Protein backbone atom coordinates (compact mmCIF):
# COMPACT_ATOMS: atom_id res chain seq x y z
CA UNK A 531 0.00 0.00 0.00
CA UNK A 532 1.00 3.56 -0.58
CA UNK A 533 1.15 6.37 1.93
CA UNK A 534 0.41 9.88 0.68
CA UNK A 535 3.32 11.90 2.08
CA UNK A 536 2.77 15.28 3.69
CA UNK A 537 3.82 17.03 0.52
CA UNK A 538 1.17 15.01 -1.33
CA UNK A 539 -1.71 16.57 0.60
CA UNK A 540 -0.26 20.06 0.90
CA UNK A 541 0.74 19.91 4.55
CA UNK A 542 2.06 23.03 6.16
CA UNK A 543 5.17 22.79 8.30
CA UNK A 544 4.75 22.20 12.04
CA UNK A 545 4.36 25.45 13.92
CA UNK A 546 7.68 25.05 15.70
CA UNK A 547 10.26 22.57 14.45
CA UNK A 548 11.81 22.40 17.95
CA UNK A 549 8.57 20.88 19.20
CA UNK A 550 8.83 17.99 16.76
CA UNK A 551 9.91 15.19 19.09
CA UNK A 552 11.12 11.88 17.79
CA UNK A 553 11.00 8.56 19.61
CA UNK A 554 12.48 5.22 18.60
CA UNK A 555 10.65 1.99 17.79
CA UNK A 556 11.65 0.73 21.24
CA UNK A 557 9.30 3.35 22.73
CA UNK A 558 6.33 2.39 20.55
CA UNK A 559 4.21 -0.25 22.25
CA UNK A 560 0.69 0.44 21.03
CA UNK A 561 -1.42 1.35 18.03
CA UNK A 562 -4.34 3.65 18.78
CA UNK A 563 -7.37 3.87 16.48
CA UNK A 564 -9.42 7.08 16.24
CA UNK A 565 -12.03 8.65 14.05
CA UNK A 566 -12.01 12.34 13.23
CA UNK A 567 -15.71 12.66 14.08
CA UNK A 568 -16.17 14.84 11.04
CA UNK A 569 -17.42 14.43 7.48
CA UNK A 570 -15.89 11.65 5.41
CA UNK A 571 -14.98 14.19 2.77
CA UNK A 572 -12.96 16.39 5.10
CA UNK A 573 -9.57 17.26 3.66
CA UNK A 574 -6.49 16.33 5.66
CA UNK A 575 -5.23 19.87 5.31
CA UNK A 576 -8.45 21.18 6.91
CA UNK A 577 -7.92 18.82 9.84
CA UNK A 578 -4.35 20.04 10.20
CA UNK A 579 -5.46 23.67 10.12
CA UNK A 580 -8.02 22.95 12.82
CA UNK A 581 -5.47 21.17 15.02
CA UNK A 582 -2.93 24.00 14.68
CA UNK A 583 -5.19 27.04 14.61
CA UNK A 584 -8.09 25.73 16.68
CA UNK A 585 -6.38 23.47 19.22
CA UNK A 586 -3.08 25.32 19.23
CA UNK A 587 -1.11 22.15 18.56
CA UNK A 588 2.22 22.04 16.81
CA UNK A 589 0.92 19.98 13.87
CA UNK A 590 -1.89 17.63 12.87
CA UNK A 591 -2.41 15.42 15.92
CA UNK A 592 -2.40 11.96 14.32
CA UNK A 593 0.49 9.90 13.04
CA UNK A 594 -1.59 8.72 10.07
CA UNK A 595 -5.08 9.21 8.65
CA UNK A 596 -7.15 6.90 6.46
CA UNK A 597 -10.11 7.94 4.34
CA UNK A 598 -13.16 5.95 3.25
CA UNK A 599 -11.42 4.77 0.08
CA UNK A 600 -8.58 3.32 2.12
CA UNK A 601 -6.15 6.07 1.09
CA UNK A 602 -3.49 6.52 3.75
CA UNK A 603 -2.14 9.98 4.59
CA UNK A 604 1.01 10.66 6.53
CA UNK A 605 0.33 12.83 9.57
CA UNK A 606 3.28 13.13 11.91
CA UNK A 607 4.62 9.81 10.63
CA UNK A 608 5.82 6.69 12.43
CA UNK A 609 8.17 8.07 15.05
CA UNK A 610 7.12 11.64 15.84
CA UNK A 611 5.28 12.09 19.14
CA UNK A 612 1.66 12.87 18.27
CA UNK A 613 -1.15 14.78 19.92
CA UNK A 614 -3.96 12.23 19.82
CA UNK A 615 -4.28 10.67 23.28
CA UNK A 616 -2.97 12.06 26.58
CA UNK A 617 -0.23 9.88 28.13
CA UNK A 618 -0.06 7.68 25.03
CA UNK A 619 1.49 9.95 22.46
CA UNK A 620 5.00 8.62 22.97
CA UNK A 621 4.05 4.95 23.21
CA UNK A 622 1.16 4.99 20.78
CA UNK A 623 0.92 5.47 17.04
CA UNK A 624 -2.35 7.33 16.48
CA UNK A 625 -4.29 6.47 13.33
CA UNK A 626 -7.54 8.23 12.51
CA UNK A 627 -10.32 7.21 10.18
CA UNK A 628 -11.64 10.33 8.45
CA UNK A 629 -15.34 10.11 9.29
CA UNK A 630 -17.68 9.55 12.17
CA UNK A 631 -18.51 5.96 13.17
CA UNK A 632 -18.92 4.95 9.52
CA UNK A 633 -15.77 3.07 8.57
CA UNK A 634 -15.62 1.24 5.27
CA UNK A 635 -14.06 -2.16 4.60
CA UNK A 636 -11.39 -0.37 2.54
CA UNK A 637 -10.56 1.93 5.45
CA UNK A 638 -10.34 -1.02 7.84
CA UNK A 639 -8.06 -2.82 5.42
CA UNK A 640 -5.70 0.16 5.33
CA UNK A 641 -5.75 0.65 9.10
CA UNK A 642 -4.92 -3.03 9.51
CA UNK A 643 -2.14 -2.68 6.99
CA UNK A 644 -0.69 0.23 8.98
CA UNK A 645 -0.88 -1.87 12.13
CA UNK A 646 0.92 -4.81 10.51
CA UNK A 647 3.50 -2.44 9.07
CA UNK A 648 4.08 -0.87 12.50
CA UNK A 649 4.59 -4.32 14.07
CA UNK A 650 6.98 -5.24 11.31
CA UNK A 651 8.99 -2.06 11.81
CA UNK A 652 8.95 -2.42 15.60
CA UNK A 653 9.99 -6.05 15.34
CA UNK A 654 7.23 -7.13 17.73
CA UNK A 655 3.48 -7.05 18.21
CA UNK A 656 2.02 -3.71 19.25
CA UNK A 657 -1.11 -3.57 21.39
CA UNK A 658 -4.30 -2.90 19.44
CA UNK A 659 -6.01 0.00 21.16
CA UNK A 660 -8.69 2.60 20.64
CA UNK A 661 -8.77 6.13 21.94
CA UNK A 662 -11.80 5.22 24.09
CA UNK A 663 -9.93 2.38 25.82
CA UNK A 664 -7.25 4.81 27.00
CA UNK A 665 -9.18 7.98 27.65
CA UNK A 666 -12.73 9.03 28.52
CA UNK A 667 -14.02 9.57 24.98
CA UNK A 668 -16.49 7.98 22.59
CA UNK A 669 -13.79 8.02 19.88
CA UNK A 670 -13.52 6.04 17.55
CA UNK A 671 -17.25 5.22 17.71
CA UNK A 672 -18.87 1.83 18.37
CA UNK A 673 -18.13 0.34 14.96
CA UNK A 674 -14.35 0.82 14.98
CA UNK A 675 -14.34 -0.02 18.68
CA UNK A 676 -15.99 -3.38 17.97
CA UNK A 677 -13.65 -3.97 15.06
CA UNK A 678 -10.54 -3.39 17.18
CA UNK A 679 -12.01 -5.54 19.96
CA UNK A 680 -12.45 -8.32 17.41
CA UNK A 681 -8.76 -8.06 16.54
CA UNK A 682 -9.04 -5.86 13.43
CA UNK A 683 -10.22 -8.63 11.09
CA UNK A 684 -10.01 -8.03 7.38
CA UNK A 685 -12.80 -9.18 5.13
CA UNK A 686 -11.05 -11.16 2.46
CA UNK A 687 -12.33 -10.50 -1.00
CA UNK A 688 -13.44 -13.73 -2.61
CA UNK A 689 -10.81 -14.96 -5.04
CA UNK A 690 -11.57 -14.20 -8.64
CA UNK A 691 -12.81 -17.29 -10.46
CA UNK A 692 -10.09 -18.95 -12.47
CA UNK A 693 -10.46 -17.87 -16.07
CA UNK A 694 -11.67 -20.54 -18.44
CA UNK A 695 -8.78 -21.71 -20.57
CA UNK A 696 -9.23 -20.13 -23.96
CA UNK A 697 -10.11 -22.88 -26.39
CA UNK A 698 -8.24 -22.63 -29.64
CA UNK A 699 -9.40 -24.63 -32.56
CA UNK A 700 -6.62 -26.06 -34.69
CA UNK A 701 -7.55 -26.74 -38.27
CA UNK A 702 -6.21 -29.63 -40.32
CA UNK A 703 -7.21 -28.63 -43.81
CA UNK A 704 -10.93 -27.91 -43.51
CA UNK A 705 -11.35 -30.08 -40.43
CA UNK A 706 -11.16 -28.60 -36.96
CA UNK A 707 -9.22 -30.91 -34.68
CA UNK A 708 -10.63 -32.33 -31.45
CA UNK A 709 -10.16 -29.49 -28.92
CA UNK A 710 -9.36 -31.82 -26.06
CA UNK A 711 -12.36 -31.38 -23.79
CA UNK A 712 -15.68 -33.20 -23.75
CA UNK A 713 -18.62 -30.88 -24.30
CA UNK A 714 -21.40 -31.78 -21.94
CA UNK A 715 -24.35 -30.25 -20.20
CA UNK A 716 -24.84 -30.73 -16.48
CA UNK A 717 -27.62 -28.63 -14.95
CA UNK A 718 -25.69 -28.52 -11.67
CA UNK A 719 -22.57 -27.08 -13.26
CA UNK A 720 -22.00 -23.79 -15.02
CA UNK A 721 -22.69 -24.12 -18.71
CA UNK A 722 -19.71 -24.78 -20.95
CA UNK A 723 -18.81 -21.97 -23.29
CA UNK A 724 -16.20 -21.60 -25.95
CA UNK A 725 -15.03 -21.57 -29.50
CA UNK A 726 -15.15 -25.38 -29.63
CA UNK A 727 -18.86 -25.28 -28.78
CA UNK A 728 -19.47 -22.67 -31.45
CA UNK A 729 -17.56 -24.57 -34.14
CA UNK A 730 -19.43 -27.79 -33.35
CA UNK A 731 -22.81 -26.02 -33.27
CA UNK A 732 -22.06 -24.30 -36.59
CA UNK A 733 -21.25 -27.62 -38.23
CA UNK A 734 -24.43 -29.24 -36.96
CA UNK A 735 -26.47 -26.21 -38.07
CA UNK A 736 -24.88 -26.48 -41.48
CA UNK A 737 -25.95 -30.09 -41.61
CA UNK A 738 -29.53 -29.04 -41.09
CA UNK A 739 -29.93 -29.50 -37.35
CA UNK A 740 -31.97 -26.93 -35.53
CA UNK A 741 -29.39 -25.60 -33.13
CA UNK A 742 -28.41 -22.14 -31.88
CA UNK A 743 -24.83 -21.25 -32.73
CA UNK A 744 -24.20 -19.29 -29.54
CA UNK A 745 -21.07 -20.97 -28.07
CA UNK A 746 -23.04 -22.22 -25.04
CA UNK A 747 -23.39 -25.98 -24.61
CA UNK A 748 -26.81 -26.08 -22.99
CA UNK A 749 -29.73 -28.54 -22.91
CA UNK A 750 -30.63 -27.86 -26.54
CA UNK A 751 -27.11 -28.61 -27.72
CA UNK A 752 -27.07 -31.81 -25.65
CA UNK A 753 -30.40 -32.87 -27.18
CA UNK A 754 -29.10 -32.28 -30.71
CA UNK A 755 -25.98 -34.24 -29.79
CA UNK A 756 -28.08 -37.20 -28.62
CA UNK A 757 -30.06 -37.10 -31.88
CA UNK A 758 -26.90 -36.92 -33.89
CA UNK A 759 -25.30 -39.79 -31.99
CA UNK A 760 -28.41 -41.92 -32.48
CA UNK A 761 -28.44 -41.17 -36.19
CA UNK A 762 -24.79 -42.06 -36.68
CA UNK A 763 -24.70 -45.14 -34.48
CA UNK A 764 -22.55 -43.66 -31.75
CA UNK A 765 -23.28 -44.35 -28.08
CA UNK A 766 -26.02 -41.86 -27.13
CA UNK A 767 -24.52 -39.79 -24.32
CA UNK A 768 -25.37 -36.20 -25.25
CA UNK A 769 -21.70 -35.44 -24.80
CA UNK A 770 -19.44 -34.35 -27.63
CA UNK A 771 -16.52 -36.63 -26.95
CA UNK A 772 -13.70 -37.26 -29.36
CA UNK A 773 -15.59 -39.90 -31.36
CA UNK A 774 -18.62 -37.64 -31.71
CA UNK A 775 -16.45 -34.66 -32.65
CA UNK A 776 -14.56 -36.63 -35.29
CA UNK A 777 -17.77 -38.11 -36.65
CA UNK A 778 -19.21 -34.61 -37.03
CA UNK A 779 -16.62 -33.90 -39.68
CA UNK A 780 -15.88 -37.36 -41.08
CA UNK A 781 -19.43 -38.60 -41.52
CA UNK A 782 -20.33 -39.01 -45.16
CA UNK A 783 -23.48 -40.03 -46.87
CA UNK A 784 -23.63 -43.77 -47.27
CA UNK A 785 -22.84 -44.57 -50.89
CA UNK A 786 -25.55 -47.19 -51.26
CA UNK A 787 -29.08 -45.86 -51.69
CA UNK A 788 -30.44 -48.56 -49.35
CA UNK A 789 -28.52 -47.17 -46.41
CA UNK A 790 -30.17 -45.09 -43.73
CA UNK A 791 -30.70 -41.47 -44.67
CA UNK A 792 -28.14 -39.09 -43.26
CA UNK A 793 -29.13 -37.91 -39.81
CA UNK A 794 -28.82 -34.32 -40.90
CA UNK A 795 -31.94 -34.80 -43.00
CA UNK A 796 -34.05 -36.28 -40.24
CA UNK A 797 -36.26 -33.53 -38.97
CA UNK A 798 -37.72 -35.82 -36.31
CA UNK A 799 -34.40 -36.26 -34.54
CA UNK A 800 -33.47 -32.64 -35.06
CA UNK A 801 -36.79 -31.68 -33.48
CA UNK A 802 -35.58 -33.14 -30.21
CA UNK A 803 -33.70 -29.94 -29.83
CA UNK A 804 -36.90 -28.01 -29.27
Ligand SMILES: [Zn+2]
Nearest residue numbers: 564565661669
Ligand atom coordinates in the same frame (compact mmCIF):
# COMPACT_ATOMS: atom_id res chain seq x y z
ZN1 LIG B 1 -9.61 9.92 19.14
